[in-house]
Amino acid sequence: MSSKTARRFAILLGFLVMVAGNGNPAQAGPADGVEWLGHASFRIERKGTVVYVDPWKLDDAPHDADVILITHPHADHLSVPDIQKVAKPTTVVVGPPDCLKDVTGETRAVRPGETLEVGAVTVEAVPAYNTNKAFHPKQNGWVGYVIELGKTRIYHAGDTDVIPEMHGLVVDVALLPVSGAYVMTAEEAAMAAGVIAPKLAVPMHYGTIIGSETDALRFRARCEPIPVKIYTRRPPMRGGTVI
Numbered sequence: 001m002s003s004k005t006a007r008r009f010a011i012l013l014g015f016l017v018m019v020a021g022n023g024n025p026a027q028a029g030p031a032d033g034v035e036w037l038g039h040a041s042f043r044i045e046r047k048g049t050v051v052y053v054d055p056w057k058l059d060d061a062p063h064d065a066d067v068i069l070i071t072h073p074h075a076d077h078l079s080v081p082d083i084q085k086v087a088k089p090t091t092v093v094v095g096p097p098d099c100l101k102d103v104t105g106e107t108r109a110v111r112p113g114e115t116l117e118v119g120a121v122t123v124e125a126v127p128a129y130n131t132n133k134a135f136h137p138k139q140n141g142w143v144g145y146v147i148e149l150g151k152t153r154i155y156h157a158g159d160t161d162v163i164p165e166m167h168g169l170v171v172d173v174a175l176l177p178v179s180g181a182y183v184m185t186a187e188e189a190a191m192a193a194g195v196i197a198p199k200l201a202v203p204m205h206y207g208t209i210i211g212s213e214t215d216a217l218r219f220r221a222r223c224e225p226i227p228v229k230i231y232t233r234r235p236p237m238r239g240g241t242v243i
Helices: 003-022 080-086 186-196 213-221
Strands: 034-036 042-046 049-053 067-069 092-095 106-109 115-118 121-127 143-149 152-156 173-177 200-204
Touching: 034 200, 042 143, 042 152, 049 143, 067 121, 092 115, 173 186, 186 200, 186 213, 200 213
Parallel strands: 049 067, 067 092, 092 106, 152 173, 173 200
Antiparallel strands: 034 042, 042 049, 115 121, 121 143, 143 152
């Protein structure tokens, strides 16, 4: 049995164990503490540490971020007013150099392939780019992130297509764009999930500018045996429900 086949079998076995254990696998395990805030924006909390990725169009201003990660400077990912809503005096904002020029407070520039330690968080910047369109050129050095908090590794893919750098990623949760046009389609995102083989996949980048819940459902239908968690955002933004 190849290592990839063995890993897929382990994913399926783990999914069946979760079903047998509590009848609701979407409520347990690696996605605990992960909240979808709409589009490509997430809040992740583990053991008292709070990380935001690409905060945008937030309804509240909790000022609770320890780390804010920005993937690239497009307005639906880099929003200084939303950064200010979640930042506190000690918050560290991490992003490619062209994302930080208008951000106040402590910042850390990062490029693809670099790893940073920010308090309790280990952040690895990974490439994110288009292969068959021109919206996110590889040469711009924009990124996704592998976020390690405790023993959990969460991959936020950023705005990307299926790319060779996804091979070899070892993560528990993969947050993958599914809306097409500027990023992967649902079918391409399912291919990416197959390459990465996370314990859990979560669709994102839909429901605001482009894409809909239909894309998320198509993604889930094509991801078996990888479990998929779909959030439906409801006011207030924090604490979306699951379908």
